[in-house]
Amino acid sequence: MPTDSTAAAPGSLEEPEQPEQPLLVVKDLVKHYPTERKGFLRAGRGTIKAVDGVSFNLHPGETLGLVGETGCGKSTIARTLMRLEEPTGGAAYFKGRDLFTLSKAAVQALRREIQMVFQDPFASLNPRMEVGQIIAEPWVVHPGIVPKEEQGERVRALLERVGLLPTDARRYPHEFSGGQRQRIGIARALALQPELIICDEPVSALDVSVQAQVINLLAELQADLGLSYIFIAHDLAVVRQISDRVAVMHLGRIVEVGGEEEIYVRPTHPYTQALLSAVPVPNPVGRKERQRIVLEGELPSPVDPPSGCTFRTRCWKAEAVCSQDRPQLVDRFDHGHPSACHFAELQAAPAAGIA
Amino acid sequence: MTASNQMTAGDGPAVPDPLEAARGITARKLLRALWRDKLMLFPLIFLAALFVAAVGADFLAPHDPLDQNLRSRNLPPMSMSAAEAEGFRYILGADPLGRDLLSRLIHGARVSLAVGLASVLASGTLGVLLGLMAGYHRGWLDDLVMRGVDVLMGIPGLLLALFILFLVGTGFWNLVIVFALTRWMIYARVTRGLTLSFREQPFVEGAQTIGCSDSRIIFHHILPNLASPILVLATLEVAIVILAEAGLSFLGMGIQPPAPTWGRMVAEGRDYITSAPWLITFPGLAILLTALSLNLSSAWLRMVSDPVQRWRWFASPPEPGRATDAQIAPVYSGSIEMSEPAHTSAANGHHLLEVNDLRVNFRTPEGMLNAVNGISYTLDRGQTLAILGESGSGKTVSAEAVIGILDSPPAFVTGGSVHFDGVDLLQVKPARRRRLCGERIAMIFQDPLSALNPAYTVGSQIAAMFQEHRGTSKREATAKAIELMDRVRIPSAPERVNDYPHQFSGGMRQRVMIASAIALDPDLLIADEPTTALDVTIQAQIMELLAELQEETGMGLILITHDLGVVADVADKVAVMYAGQIVETGPIEEIYTRPAHPYTKGLLESVPRVDEKMESLQQISGAPPNLRLIPSGCPFHPRCAYVIDRCSDEPPPLYEVSQERSAACHRFEDLLHAN
């Protein structure tokens, strides 16, 4: 287990140049959902292994990107960390306190320090509340942070901070475009002055030309306020742009994690290599010569994942050992970037793949 | 920092004008809007009058409702009192005991309304609370409440009410309690259903993440969203309770005599229906009008109590087509002739597809929406044209107009021509067009699940193409379907041919769509965001498949997408759309390396890239325009970094940039030199 090493010395995954204590240490997080199988003969219970043993660290002021395909468990991690969902197992230490064993009251208090920005800018704001009320609500729930008479002023300041007009406080969410609503969501997350913001696909629903505005805003806020982000997205390019470190997920597990450069320039896991080569680059020059790994087959089901390495059904390097031993997430090349593959290789070698 | 300041300037509200009307409802605005909407005025006036009558009955009633006068029995309306000395007129006549009908009616309003409102308040509070708890906490509480609802819904309400009243006796408060007990489940059921769906909404989760307690979430976040359906329900229930109370009074189980109630007045009038019809007419009319007014106002309440809907009602109604037309038309009139760049003027029939100055409008209740504003392009066999643009730029609508599957109304093709292999599709008879398009032009969609019929096996849906267009036998068609499924590389096609769409993954469904699209060897394939719903690894598979098929068949391909990467990978030519216009078009390499339009340039610079991390992203300020209020002049000018004075009033034509390129920008030359 990769977590053995983490357990021994929390932070063994961290990069050498970051000596300070991690803000968040997630250890062996597991979340299984029971499934009611449909069909009257097969009636029985299975489990969806949405998250199946995930460990990572996050340092103050850092952005950790989580990427992976549909259903690989990215959002489930966010939801369990926010305690919107109870984890099946594992621990998450935020500044030393285990998020998962805290009482309900303690969790409420902790919400001041961890906030979330949601994917769907259209459904994530209450349509019956004015924008000002939405942004000020955290102060009503947590009295004593901002006195009532200062709230209006603060709301206007926050609106300006995220690039909206102070007068927008009196409007309703439906009067705003998707990008503007996402700004409102960010303003609400900032209201409690959190240290960590979990962004779950914050730009996926936005238009291309608006996406950059929100990414830049998030980066700017991080620089000014020293925030830490967990940034979840399926778009590898977006994740690269905003992340300091990146964890690639496949079917409930992290298969490779490391600095942004490490993952994007020197990927060692075949899945990461395939993902990167599948992303079309917006540059038509030389496209004929470009090598590309096109995976055969489909994403396996999380209800019934393959034995051993869960990627083996689509992996062009798979051998017998891959179906027997689950590869551990360990640093095989001393690059400070662990990868969970028996045959991890520094060279992308797409020519060897199924081109 | 500077970037975000600049952004603010461009970021207006998404839908500016009509909304101002709904902000801060003043009594004056309310009255003005009511005056416009006369249908609403009458029921509201009636209800207001009823309310006044009920409250002020003691002063308004001309006579004591209980005062009997046997000499005035069954007097017709407008008769004078028999007791000359009183000089008193029975405006609506008198009842069998000689009591004044009008006074009884007015006092009856008080009883009816009081019973109606009190009962609805009681049953509504009970039902809504139970529904909220059941829907929010689920589990055993939900089971219990829903069991109660089922049982009560199974028993006829009036019977149950009669039974309870029989046990506890009649009287105002007993009536209210009986109605609360027999009507709460109406609210509980609706409330629970809505609560269940709202508690899954991200905004409720958002409330959880800022630390709201359960009760705050229920009462501050969920309840306000239920307010308008519940209010509507309650209004309808007032009418039902008033009718039910009338029914109970009619059966002698309502408010006890001598207190006047509408129900008992109807009951008493029944015996004199021929000799004194007014006895039953007036109370009957009162009941009917009240019920009707309540029903009408409930629809109105639904609208004004919802901030999303409200502005529609407060804003002036849209002027019919013409006015909007006149507003928008001059903006584009300049570009009509000029929007045809020199190189597309080839003779008809030269190209596989030649679209010229195509225009599509939507006539919506909120006014005219200009979805496609004069676009032109050409496509040859074996060529791939990418139509690139953001959401709402008109990509889909223009493609649907080409193959003629727009729903009309609301969509209307208002101009232009679409020549397919020399035939103008917009001019030919619908039957011919259907045949032409059905066989030779195929389209695949972003969401394959909604495009496939869930009730039929995928095999039969592919086979149907042969059966319908070629008259192939079912057997043979199925064999061909299997062949096609093989060709789009669906593994073990012979076994899967009898599976239903939901049994396939997203990527496999898209393969099924492609299989049925290429079944008849079309000359032109239009793919509308074929991979947007798919993961990148699956996207790569599908794009590769499309490229292979095109190589094999030599069909023309129109690829609609917002993904600049996909375009760069496969397109020969690209047309960039903005606000229903093509702003730049030409060969892919030239446009990507030397964009001539600020929007194209902005897009290219603002997309994050997987092959390099940028210091920070360039950004385009503002948001795409509302198509009902397209900016004057160049539609991009409020967001443009190159904007000059003339841009805001002079719409740029599609300037010819080079042999095969054009761009709709006054400053295209500056841009070319800047690159």
Ligand SMILES: Nc1ncnc2c1ncn2[C@@H]1O[C@H](COP(=O)(O)OP(=O)(O)OP(=O)(O)O)[C@@H](O)[C@H]1O
């Ligand atoms: N049935 C309809 N009634 C009214 N307006 C419509 C209707 N269908 C489309 N529109 C409008 O027409 C405009 C163009 O829509 P279209 O679907 O072509 O955009 P698109 O470029 O394909 O966008 P996307 O990338 O979101 O698919 C949009 O503003 C849309 O709201």
Ligand code: SF4
């Ligand atoms: S462990 Fe085997 S199957 Fe898994 S990624 Fe590595 S080579 Fe492929």
Ligand code: SF4
């Ligand atoms: S015409 Fe003017 S506003 Fe429009 S794109 Fe060109 S420079 Fe910008």
Ligand SMILES: [Mg+2]
């Ligand atoms: Mg579309």
